Amino acid sequence: SxxxxxxxxxxxxxxxxxxxxxxxxxxxxxxxxxxxxQDPGRGPVFLLLIRENEKEKRKERLKVTFDTTLxxxxxxxxxxxxxxxxxxxCARGGSNYQLIWGAGTKLIIKP
Amino acid sequence: GAGVSQSPSNKVTExxxxxxxxxxxxxxxxxxxxxxxxLGQGLEFLIYFQGNSAPDKSGLPSDxxxxxxxxxxxxxxxxxxxxxxxxxxxxxASSFDRGSYEQYFGPxxxxxxx
Numbered sequence: 001s002x003x004x005x006x007x008x009x010x011x012x013x014x015x016x017x018x019x020x021x022x023x024x025x026x027x028x029x030x031x032x033x034x035x036x037x038q039d040p041g042r043g044p045v046f047l048l049l050i051r052e053n054e055k056e057k058r059k060e061r062l063k064v065t066f067d068t069t070l071x072x073x074x075x076x077x078x079x080x081x082x083x084x085x086x087x088x089x090c091a092r093g094g095s096n097y098q099l100i101w102g103a104g105t106k107l108i109i110k111p
Numbered sequence: 112g113a114g115v116s117q118s119p120s121n122k123v124t125e126x127x128x129x130x131x132x133x134x135x136x137x138x139x140x141x142x143x144x145x146x147x148x149x150l151g152q153g154l155e156f157l158i159y160f161q162g163n164s165a166p167d168k169s170g171l172p173s174d175x176x177x178x179x180x181x182x183x184x185x186x187x188x189x190x191x192x193x194x195x196x197x198x199x200x201x202x203x204a205s206s207f208d209r210g211s212y213e214q215y216f217g218p219x220x221x222x223x224x225x
Contacts, residue, residue, distance in 0.1 A: 043216025097209035103153035
């Protein structure tokens with residue numbers, strides 16, 4: 001079955017450093033991966049989408065990569081700030097136009 | 112413009128009662144999704160509506176769960192004879208169309224079954 005795996009342990013990063021989050025998938029490569037941010041008590045907010053034929057996508061301080069050989073996507077936040085602290089969710093395109101979601105990784109940026 | 116709204120924001124109910132959760136998607140969005148999220152877990156897909164097509168109910172955990180979408184807009188998720196394991200946050204999302212389009216989420220309804 002198709003699965004998305006994200007590191008369940010919280011990631012602690014010093015302010016100003018680059019935070020890197022990992023998303024691994026099983027089975028065949030999805031046509032696309034999406035990354036979302038979720039703050040406590042709120043619904044997820046879309047950040048970036050990367051397609052299978054794209055190796056890298058950037059948006060301001062965010063960068064996402066897609067490695068079909070490693071079956072992995074990396075999500076980077078450069079010059080991290082305490083306001084970047086949140087849970088980050090990775091989702092893959094599944095069958096029937098659904099998204100299959102990882103459990104998310106909690107990111108903590110320490111000032 | 113207005114985002115996705117959900118009501119109620121919190122619902123406490125006794126085991127065995129029925130509950131209805133409402134979702135107002137973004138106007139013009141043809142796709143609407145319901146998810147369930149338990150504490151510290153990812154999103155569990157429940158049901159998906161696309162335009163006038165028959166909904167994809169493959170994620171509904173039991174026949175106590177049902178949903179409808181009236182007029183291609185507002186959706187209601189109904190849970191009959193609630194159980195304690197139904198306690199979770201229920202999230203609704205809409206997107207412009209099916210497929211890779213980003214999903215816009217509502218704030219969720221926190222359901223607690225006592």
